[in-house]
Amino acid sequence: MTDNRMEKIVSLAKRRGFIFPGSEIYGGLAGTWDYGPLGVELKNNLKREFWRTLVYDREDTVGLDAAIMMNPKVWEGSGHTQAFSDPLVECKTCHERFRADHPEEIEEHAAGHTKKKEPVSWTEPRQFNLLVEAKLGAVEGEKTTVYLRGEITQGVHVNFKNIIDSMHRKLPFGVVQVGKAFRNEITPGNFTFRSREFEQMELQYYMKPDERSAKEVFDYWKKERMRWYVSLGMNAGHLRFREHEEDEKAHYARAAWDIEYESPIGWKEMEGIHHRGDWDLSRHSQFSTVDLTYFDEEIKERYAPWVIETSGGVDRALLFFLLDAYSEQEDKGKIRVVLKLHPKLAPCKAAVFPLVANKPQLVEKARKIYSDLKKHMVVAWDDRGNIGKRYYAQDEIGTPHCITIDYQTLEDDTVTVRDRDTMKQDRVVVETLSSYLESKE
Numbered sequence: 191m192t193d194n195r196m197e198k199i200v201s202l203a204k205r206r207g208f209i210f211p212g213s214e215i216y217g218g219l220a221g222t223w224d225y226g227p228l229g230v231e232l233k234n235n236l237k238r239e240f241w242r243t244l245v246y247d248r249e250d251t252v253g254l255d256a257a258i259m260m261n262p263k264v265w266e267g268s269g270h271t272q273a274f275s276d277p278l279v280e281c282k283t284c285h286e287r288f289r290a291d292h293p294e295e296i297e298e299h300a301a302g303h304t305k306k307k308e309p310v311s312w313t314e315p316r317q318f319n320l321l322v323e324a325k326l327g328a329v330e331g332e333k334t335t336v337y338l339r340g341e342i343t344q345g346v347h348v349n350f351k352n353i354i355d356s357m358h359r360k361l362p363f364g365v366v367q368v369g370k371a372f373r374n375e376i377t378p379g380n381f382t383f384r385s386r387e388f389e390q391m392e393l394q395y396y397m398k399p400d401e402r403s404a405k406e407v408f409d410y411w412k413k414e415r416m417r418w419y420v421s422l423g424m425n426a427g428h429l430r431f432r433e434h435e436e437d438e439k440a441h442y443a444r445a446a447w448d449i450e451y452e453s454p455i456g457w458k459e460m461e462g463i464h465h466r467g468d469w470d471l472s473r474h475s476q477f478s479t480v481d482l483t484y485f486d487e488e489i490k491e492r493y494a495p496w497v498i499e500t501s502g503g504v505d506r507a508l509l510f511f512l513l514d515a516y517s518e519q520e521d522k523g524k525i526r527v528v529l530k531l532h533p534k535l536a537p538c539k540a541a542v543f544p545l546v547a548n549k550p551q552l553v554e555k556a557r558k559i560y561s562d563l564k565k566h567m568v569v570a571w572d573d574r575g576n577i578g579k580r581y582y583a584q585d586e587i588g589t590p591h592c593i594t595i596d597y598q599t600l601e602d603d604t605v606t607v608r609d610r611d612t613m614k615q616d617r618v619v620v621e622t623l624s625s626y627l628e629s630k631e
């Protein structure tokens with residue numbers, strides 16, 4: 191596959207209603223994106239699979255949905271007001287700002303000035319805090335500055351005591367959350383890869399402090415998260431682990447590994463697995479003066495639990511799933527674009543076509559099948575143009591099955607079901623359609 195896959199995905203995403211630039215008719219807002227009718231289905235499917243695997247399929251986790259805006263002291267306690275920053279340099283010629291730790295972007299910018307015979311010089315690097323501020327309150331002049339959460343994590347840790355008190359959980363256990371996070375990124379870009387508003391899917395796994403068990407739990411979650419991506423169809427050959435260098439680690443991390451994806455813009459972080467130790471609970475105990483230690487009934491001791499976290503980006507995973515699924519095939523002298531998305535992720539599970547649009551009996555029968563199926567799954571309807579074109583249009587958005595209602599349907603109540611990947615067609619009894627499609631997931 192060629193290196194222009196990213197441009198192709200950006201174009202397909204806009205043209206077919208997956209992802210649009212945020213506030214586009216007003217000239218956009220850098221680092222923001224809107225998910226269109228197909229994008230929101232894909233995103234919901236991804237988040238649902240995450241929730242299913244991490245909450246419903248397990249006995250040692252619970253879910254949570256905390257507020258985006260939090261008391262500003264939370265971010266002092268968590269260390270983000272002090273340490274959540276990236277090094278920034280400014281071009282003295284045009285005042286554009288860049289991340290000092292992204293040399294390739296700096297070189298590219300400098301080359302542009304050199305080409306125009308302009309001077310190139312940079313300010314000294316300085317730390318730039320990534321928290322996004324908002325003003326809250328009804329009275330002008332008395333408004334409080336709050337931060338939109340820079341990571342969804344802190345909503346979990348400030349609720350540790352509430353979860354223990356209400357759910358009576360014993361260690362070890364995990365808290366799962368999915369939701370928006372906001373970062374004032376210096377250089378948003380590469381489509382949704384680095385945005386200023388994005389979604390995270392996380393697990394905070396609380397455990398008794400012990401280095402050997404922490405290593406086991408850490409290794410378990412590394413493997414488990416890698417397994418999840420592969421189980422949803424991501425090519426294992428495009429995935430790898432990478433350990434953070436000492437100077438790369440976030441302020442809270444004792445150990446940090448990324449799951450990286452080999453994308454057209456290089457190997458890039460998709461999810462981070464972090465050993466946060468007792469950083470969060472101890473700091474919040476100290477800053478809030480509320481005791482967040484855990485009483486261990488077995489050993490009759492109190493301690494601050496350790497946390498192993500796994501933190502994925504929903505938007506990044508979605509982008510990488512799209513890139514990974516994109517394929518072009520020669521078909522009768524034409525290029526057939528197929529998004530080979532796993533059926534669990536595909537925005538539409540099936541499309542329904544009457545063979546021709548001008549035969550009322552066929553259309554009526556097809557409409558009935560469409561509306562019956564729609565009660566069980568997301569289904570598309572298409573009666574435009576010839577069947578071949580309709581197949582192509584569904585292949586491009588990753589619809590796993592196309593159902594055609596033809597003259598035989600009127601005789602024996604069967605339809606053809608065409609498989610996106612093999613292009614093979616099965617004859618299926620209408621009554622069994624939804625179980626047939628579900629069995630293919």
Ligand code: GAP
Pocket residue numbers: 340341342343373375382383384385386388389390392459460461462499501502503504505506507
């Ligand atoms: N709670 C830990 C945490 O937030 P992180 O490595 O800063 O760790 C976790 O972020 C994940 O969130 C990343 O692996 C990435 O997938 C996603 N992410 C972070 N910054 C992002 C951004 N600016 N745009 C899109 N996704 C981002």
